[in-house]
Structures are given as C-alpha cells and as structure tokens.
Amino acid sequence: MAILRRACAAAALxxxxxxxxxxxxxxxxxxxxxxxxxxxxxxxVARAIQPRMRDVLGQPAVIEHRAGAGGxxxxxxxxxxxxxxHTFLVTVGPAHLLAKFTSKALPYDPxxxxxxxxxxxxxxxxxxxxxGFAPNNVGELIEFGKRxxxxxxxxxxxxxxxxxxxxxxxxxxxxxxxxxxPYKGGGPATTDLIGxxxxxxxxxxxxxxxxxxxxxxxxxxxxxxxxxxxxxxxATVSETLPAFNSSGSWIAVYAPPRLPAAIAxxxxxxxxxxxxxxxxxxxxxxxxxxxxxxxxxxxxxxxxRSMDLxxxxxxxxxxxxx
Numbered sequence: 001m002a003i004l005r006r007a008c009a010a011a012a013l014x015x016x017x018x019x020x021x022x023x024x025x026x027x028x029x030x031x032x033x034x035x036x037x038x039x040x041x042x043x044x045v046a047r048a049i050q051p052r053m054r055d056v057l058g059q060p061a062v063i064e065h066r067a068g069a070g071g072x073x074x075x076x077x078x079x080x081x082x083x084x085x086h087t088f089l090v091t092v093g094p095a096h097l098l099a100k101f102t103s104k105a106l107p108y109d110p111x112x113x114x115x116x117x118x119x120x121x122x123x124x125x126x127x128x129x130x131x132g133f134a135p136n137n138v139g140e141l142i143e144f145g146k147r148x149x150x151x152x153x154x155x156x157x158x159x160x161x162x163x164x165x166x167x168x169x170x171x172x173x174x175x176x177x178x179x180x181x182p183y184k185g186g187g188p189a190t191t192d193l194i195g196x197x198x199x200x201x202x203x204x205x206x207x208x209x210x211x212x213x214x215x216x217x218x219x220x221x222x223x224x225x226x227x228x229x230x231x232x233x234x235a236t237v238s239e240t241l242p243a244f245n246s247s248g249s250w251i252a253v254y255a256p257p258r259l260p261a262a263i264a265x266x267x268x269x270x271x272x273x274x275x276x277x278x279x280x281x282x283x284x285x286x287x288x289x290x291x292x293x294x295x296x297x298x299x300x301x302x303x304x305r306s307m308d309l310x311x312x313x314x315x316x317x318x319x320x321x322x
Contacts, residue, residue, distance in 0.1 A: 025084075025085045025263050025266070026057055026058065026059040026085060026086055027059070028059060028086055029059055029060050029061065029062055029086070030053060030057075030059055030060070030061040030062070030085075030086050030087075030088065031061070031062055031064055031081075031086060031087045031088070032046045032049070032050060032061050032062065032063045032064065032088055032090055033064050033066050033074045033077050033078050033087065033088065033089050033090065034046045034063055034064065034065045034066070034067070034074065034090050034091075035066060035067065035071035035072075035073070035074025035075055035089060035090065035091035035092070035096075036065075036067050036071060036074075036091070036092065037065060037067045038065060041092065041121070041123045041204070041249075041251050041287075041289065042090050042091055042092055042251055043063075043065070043090075044121075044251075044284070044287065044289070045090055045120045045121055045251045045253075045275075046063045046090040047063065048274065048275060048280055048283075048284065049061075049120070049270070049271055049274050049275065050063055052270075052274050053270075056270060056273075056274075057270060070095055070099065070103075070158070071091045071092060071095050071096055071099070072099060072103065072106070072107075074089060074091060075089060075091060075096060075099075075108060075110070075114075075254075076107055076108055077089075078114065078254060078255070078256055079107075079108040079113040079114060079256060079257070080108075080256070081256045082256065083115070083255065083256040083257060083258045083259045083260075084259075085255065085259060085260070085263040085267065087255070087256060088117065088253055088254065088255050088267070089114070089252075089253065089254040089255070090120075090251065090252070090253055091251070091252055091254070092162075092249060092250075092251060092252070093119060093249070093250040093251060093252035093306075094161065094162035094249050094250070094306070094310075095158070095161060095162065096110050096252060096254075097110050097111070097303065097306055097307060097310060098160055098161065098162070098165070098310055098314075100307075100310075101160065101310060101311070101314040101319050101321065102159075102160040102314075102319055102321055102322065103321055103322070104321035104322055111303060111307065112257070113256075113257050114254040114255065114256070114257060115254060115255040115256065115257055115258065115259040115264055115296070116252075116254060116264075116296050116299040116300045116303060117252075117253040117254055117255055117264055117267055117268050117271070117296055117299065118252075118253045118268045118271050118272070118292070118293055118294055118295070118296065118299050119250040119251070119252055119253075119292045119293075119294050119298075119299050119302055120250075120251045120252070120253050120271055120275060120291075120292060120293055121250065121251045121275065121284055121289040121290060121291055121292055121293075122224065122248040122249070122250045122251075122289060122290045122292055123204050123206075123248055123249045123250065123251065123288065123289050124204065124205045124206075124222060124223070124224045124228050124248050124288050124289065124290065125162070125163055125166065125202060125203065125204055125205065125222075125223040125224070125246075125248050125249055126202070126203070126204075126205040126208070126219045126220075126221065126222050126223060126228070126234075127141070127154075127167070127170075127200055127201075127202055127219065127220040127221045127223070127237070128193060128200065128201045128202075128203060128205075128207075128208045128211075128212075128217050128218070128219055128220075129193075129199060129200045129201075129217070129218050129219070129220050130193055130194070130196045130198070130199050130200075130217070130218075131215065131216065131217070131218050132196055133199040133200065133218075135220060136218065136220065137220050137221060137234075137235060137240070138170070138174075138220055138221040138235070138237050138239075138240040138241065139240045140220075141174070141200075141220055141221075142174035142175070142176055142240070145171070145174065145176030145177070145178065146175065146176055149176075149177065150177065150179070152171070152176060152177065152178040152179065152199075152200075153178070153179045153181055153198060153199055153200065154167050154178055154179070154180060154181065154198075154199070154200040154201065154202055155180075155181040155182070155183050155189050155192070155193070155198045155200070155201045155202075156180065156182065156183070156189075156201065156202050156203065157182070157183050157184070157185055157186055157189060157203065158182065159180070159182045159319075160314070160317070160319045162246075162249045163202040163203060163249070164180055164182075164202070164317065165310065165313040165314070165316075165317055166202060166223055166246045166313075167180070167202045168180070168313060168316050168317045169244060169246065169313055169316070170237060170241065170244060172316055173241045173243055173244055174241060180317075181198055186203055186204075186207045189201050189203065190203075190207060190208060190211065190217075193208075193217060194211060194216050194217060200220070202223070204249070204288055205219070205222065205228055205230070205231070205288045206287045206288030206289070207288075209230060209231075209288060212231065219231055219234045220234075221234065221235060221236065221237045221240070222234055222235070222236045222237065223236070223237055223244075223246050223248055224236055224246075224248050224290075225238070228288070229285070230288070245309070246309075248290075250292065250302075251289075252299075253267075253268075253271060255267075261296070264296045265295070265296060268293070268295055268296055271293055272293035275291045275293050276291060276293065
C-alpha cells in the first residue's frame, strides 16, 4: 500500500507540475514553423492562428517558412526543438506521414518524434476532368474503366502523395486500373487538363473551382465525408464506393516530442476557438477547406488510422522509398 501511495503521490505531483507549466506558458514568443512556401494551405492555417496569440495567450507568434523536401526540412526543425511549447509545426498531414513510406533516409519518425496537437483543417480534394471526357461521375468512371482497360489516366502533383494514393484506392475499389501521370505543380497540371492533354486530375477543389464555374473543367467526385457546399450537386466518392474512407488532405499542427499534455491541450483549445470564429470559418470555407480542429487525442487516433490506410495503399501503389 505504501508503494501505491507513493506512486499516486508522484503522479499527482507530475500532473500539478504540468498544470503549473501550462498556466505560465507561453513565456516568450512562439515559433510557427510552416513546412511549405507562402500561399499554400499550410501557410493559410499558420496565418489564421497567428494574429490572436498576443491578445489571447499573452505572447506574439512568428511564422517561419522552412520549406523544402516535401515538408521534411520544417519537420526536422520541430522534431529537434525543445518541448517547451514555443515551437510548433504547421504542415500537410498526409505528406508528413507518407514520408515514412516514400523516403529511405528520413531523419525522424513522423509519428514517434512529434506530439500531435490538432488536425486544424481539411483541404477538400476532388476528381476534376476535362469536359470532353465521357464520364460525368465516379460510377460512370468505373464503367468507362471496365470498358476501356488502360485508358484511365490521372494526374497529381506528387508521386506517393495523398491524391495519388486516393485515386489508386478508388481504382482498386472499382475494379479498374488507372495510370498515374505526375506533375511538378498545380498550374501546369490544370493547364493540361483545360487543354484536354490529360483527362483527369486529383487535386484540391479550390485549385479548379473557378474553372468549374466557367465550364472549362467538370468535377466527377469529391474526396470527403460530405458534399462540398460550393458544388452541392457533385456526389462524394463514398456515395458510389462506400468503402472509400479518405477524409481529404488535412493541415496538421504538431509540437516536438514529449510536450506536456496540459500545454498541448491548451494550444489546441486556442486553435479551435480561433478557427471556429464565424468570419474565419467563412474565410477558410471560401478556399475549399473545412475547419476540423480536433483534440490531441482525436488527432492521435486519426494518425493511427491514417498510417494503417497508408501502409495498405503504399503496397497497392507499389511505392518504394527513395
């Protein structure tokens, strides 16, 4: 009993220290390490959560862009930072996790070497198509693929990325084969799509929404759990293929490993409150994203589910670490 009492006392003391640390945190400016260049979805989230920090948390935040190597430079910066709650990573969640399957010499473990804070937003992906391409929805695409083996081509901006693996997943569930055509950016890919040089792309819906309104691009399906409010007539992929469970490409917030849970929870609460301000939700929705802002525990569970799925899809796509 004495041993048990000492163990309980030690646990209580540890919790008290954590709570005291969370109350005094932050005591200096916060670094938001954006793992991608300015203008992208990660940068949008970093800029969304930055301005209120001085007023709400008592310290300002500085955004540092550490872009390169598919987000790995920024991630490495945070993985080796002190776990004191003053350095956070804002990155593309699927790319961060998929690096485990695509990079042979990854200098960190994308799960073990980070403290999950929140999946802040989801970037809604879609299957965009050239208007002259025969299928008009996912069901018709599957039928087309069955009648025309080898003629289903699709482009994305990254080999082994979320968009690439999601389309491989769709093809597998539909019983067809699809050939991947990688592009170096959304701009060249969209130009080829509009010109009819590639029949389909899988990419953020925000990239093509203006072309859809003009009629120069059509959307066959939305890769999300519900229909996109900007195109309510377009069905989700899961409405045709119920087993499909991709939730888009989310923007993740991480801290260095071993960050005290009390600080993680307090920062997540700040992120959730900030992103759920009505004006901010509207701004984020306008660019094809959805506010999630889940808790560290919910995010950790999402990571576990995603890693199981990515391992399966990496085998399906025959990905080899390079």
